Amino acid sequence: MRLFLLPPTFKGEPTLELSGKDFNYLIHALRLKEGQEIMGRDRDGKLWDLRITGIRKNSCILSASAAQSAQSKTDALPEERPLKPIILYQCLPKGRKADDIIKKATEAGVRDIVLVRSRNCVASLEGKEETRLSRYDALVAEAIQQSGSMVPTKVHGVIDISAVAEDFRSRSCGMESLGLVLHQTRLSESQSDLFSCVRGFNGCTALVVGPEGGLEEEECMMLLDAGFKAVLLKTNILRCETASIYAIGAVQTILESSC
Amino acid sequence: MRLFLLPPTFKGEPTLELSGKDFNYLIHALRLKEGQEIMGRDRDGKLWDLRITGIRKNSCILSASAAQSAQSKTDALPEERPLKPIILYQCLPKGRKADDIIKKATEAGVRDIVLVRSRNCVASLEGKEETRLSRYDALVAEAIQQSGSMVPTKVHGVIDISAVAEDFRSRSCGMESLGLVLHQTRLSESQSDLFSCVRGFNGCTALVVGPEGGLEEEECMMLLDAGFKAVLLKTNILRCETASIYAIGAVQTILESSC
Numbered sequence: 060m061r062l063f064l065l066p067p068t069f070k071g072e073p074t075l076e077l078s079g080k081d082f083n084y085l086i087h088a089l090r091l092k093e094g095q096e097i098m099g100r101d102r103d104g105k106l107w108d109l110r111i112t113g114i115r116k117n118s119c120i121l122s123a124s125a126a127q128s129a130q131s132k133t134d135a136l137p138e139e140r141p142l143k144p145i146i147l148y149q150c151l152p153k154g155r156k157a158d159d160i161i162k163k164a165t166e167a168g169v170r171d172i173v174l175v176r177s178r179n180c181v182a183s184l185e186g187k188e189e190t191r192l193s194r195y196d197a198l199v200a201e202a203i204q205q206s207g208s209m210v211p212t213k214v215h216g217v218i219d220i221s222a223v224a225e226d227f228r229s230r231s232c233g234m235e236s237l238g239l240v241l242h243q244t245r246l247s248e249s250q251s252d253l254f255s256c257v258r259g260f261n262g263c264t265a266l267v268v269g270p271e272g273g274l275e276e277e278e279c280m281m282l283l284d285a286g287f288k289a290v291l292l293k294t295n296i297l298r299c300e301t302a303s304i305y306a307i308g309a310v311q312t313i314l315e316s317s318c
Numbered sequence: 319m320r321l322f323l324l325p326p327t328f329k330g331e332p333t334l335e336l337s338g339k340d341f342n343y344l345i346h347a348l349r350l351k352e353g354q355e356i357m358g359r360d361r362d363g364k365l366w367d368l369r370i371t372g373i374r375k376n377s378c379i380l381s382a383s384a385a386q387s388a389q390s391k392t393d394a395l396p397e398e399r400p401l402k403p404i405i406l407y408q409c410l411p412k413g414r415k416a417d418d419i420i421k422k423a424t425e426a427g428v429r430d431i432v433l434v435r436s437r438n439c440v441a442s443l444e445g446k447e448e449t450r451l452s453r454y455d456a457l458v459a460e461a462i463q464q465s466g467s468m469v470p471t472k473v474h475g476v477i478d479i480s481a482v483a484e485d486f487r488s489r490s491c492g493m494e495s496l497g498l499v500l501h502q503t504r505l506s507e508s509q510s511d512l513f514s515c516v517r518g519f520n521g522c523t524a525l526v527v528g529p530e531g532g533l534e535e536e537e538c539m540m541l542l543d544a545g546f547k548a549v550l551l552k553t554n555i556l557r558c559e560t561a562s563i564y565a566i567g568a569v570q571t572i573l574e575s576s577c
Contacts, residue, residue, distance in 0.1 A: 163557075311552065
C-alpha cells in the first residue's frame with residue numbers, strides 16, 4: 060500500500076497538477092496510468108481519493124475528493140487505530156546522522172521530532188536552520204510515503220535543552236504525559252525501568268535522546284525536576300542514532316500492545 | 319567505558335604488540351599513555367586486563383592478564399547480567415544498508431547475525447562473500463568497542479531462507495527457543511502479538527527480517543511450519559534497515575525487563 064503525501068500548497072482543490080519530484084514519484088516510480096487511483100494525505104493528516112486524469116510530458120493532473128473511508132484503499136496498513144503520540148526530543152548529532160534518525164522515526168510514526176541543543180552537541184544548525192529544516196521536510200515526506208504512515212510527522216527546531224519540559228507541556232496539550240530521558244549510565248538518582256514506565260500508558264510520550272557525548276548529569280536532573288523519568292536501556296551503550304530508533308521500537312511496541 | 323576487542327590472533331599471550339588500526343585506536347583515538355589500562359575482550363568473549371607497557375612510532379606493547387572481575391573496569395556498563403541471546407536472520411538488503419543493520423545490531427548485543435538469501439533479495443554476495451564478511455567483521459569489532467558490548471557478536475552467511483529453521487535449531491543448542499518472523503502485512507494465518515510472545519521468555523530468540531520486497535507468503539509459511547511465529551509490528555510499514563533495530567529494541571527491552 061502506498062500513500063501519497065500531497066504538497067503543502069494543496070488546500071482541497073478538486074483538481075491539481077503535479078510536476079517535478081511528485082510527478083516523477085507517481086508516474087515513473089509507481090508507474091500509475093491514467094484512470095488509476097491512489098490514496099493521498101494532506102499536511103493536516105486528512106485523506107483524499109486521488110485519480111490520475113491526465114499525464115503530460117512533465118506533469119500530471121489529478122482529481123481529488125475527500126476519502127470516504129481510510130480503509131477503502133489502505134487495506135495493507137497494519138493498524139486501524141491511530142498510533143499513540145510519541146514526541147522525539149533529539150539532541151543534534153553530528154553530520155548526516157540526523158537524516159537517518161528522522162527517516163526512521165518518521166517511518167515508525169513519531170508525531171513530532173524536536174531538535175534540541177544540549178551542552179555536548181558538537182553540531183549546530185546556526186545560520187542554516189531554515190535550509191536544513193526544509194531538507195528534513197523532504198525526508199519526512201518520502202518516509203511517510205514509503206511507510207504509509209497516517210501520522211503527519213513534523214520536524215521542529217532547534218530548542219535549548221532547558222526548554223524541553225515546557226515544549227512538551229505545550230505539545231501534549233492536556234493529554235496525560237510521560238517524559239522519558241534515555242540515560243546510558245547509572246545515575247545517582249533512581250532510574251526507572253522503561254517497560255514498567257510505559258506499560259499500560261495511554262497518553263502522549265516524549266523521549267529525550269542525548270547527543271554523541273550524552274547528556275550532562277545536570278541536564279538530566281533539570282528534566283527530572285520537571286517530571287521526566289530517567290530510563291536506563293537494558294542493553295549496551297548505543298550510538299545516538301541507534302538509541303533513538305531502538306527506544307522508539309521498545310516504547311511503541313509496549314504502548315500499542317493490547318495485552 | 320571502552321572495551322578493546324583483541325585481534326583474532328591473540329591466544330592469551332602475556333605480552334602482545336599491536337600496530338595498524340588497533341595501534342591507532344588505542345594511542346591516537348583513546349590517547350592511552352604508557353602505564354594506562356584498558357579492558358580487553360578476546361574473540362571467545364573472555365576478558366583481559368591490558369596495560370600499555372611501551373609505545374613506539376607505529377606500534378605499542380601491551381601486557382595481558384586474565385581479568386579478575388568484569389566489574390573492575392567496566393563500571394559504566396549498564397548490565398551486570400549477560401543479555402539473553404538474540405539471533406538476527408537478516409535477508410540481504412541492497413547496497414550499504416547491511417552495514418547499518420550490522421552496526422546497530424552489534425551495539426545492541428545481538429549474538430549472531432546470519433545473512434539470508436530469500437526470493438525477493440535483489441542483493442547477492444555471490445563471488446564476494448569472503449571479502450564482504452571480513453568487512454563486516456571490522457564493523458562488528460568497531461561497534462563492540464564503541465558500545466562496550468560483552469557479547470561476541472558474529473556475522474555468518476549466506477544461507478538460504480529454507481535453511482533458517484535448521485540453522486536456528488543448531489545455534490540455540492538445547493536452549494528453549496523462540497523464532498519470530500516479522501511480517502508487515504496481515505497473514506491469512508494467525509499472527510501473534512510480539513509483546514505477548516516475548517514476555518517472560520528466557521531462552522534464545524531468533525528474529526527473521528525480510529528484504530526490501532518483504533518475504534513471500536510461502537516463505538513465511540515454511541517458517542511457521544517449522545515452529546516460528548509470525549509477528550505483526552504495531553506500527554507503519556518499516557524499511558528493512560529500520561525494522562531490524564526497531565524489533566531488536568522491542569524484543570530486548572521486553573526480554574530484559576525484570577517486571
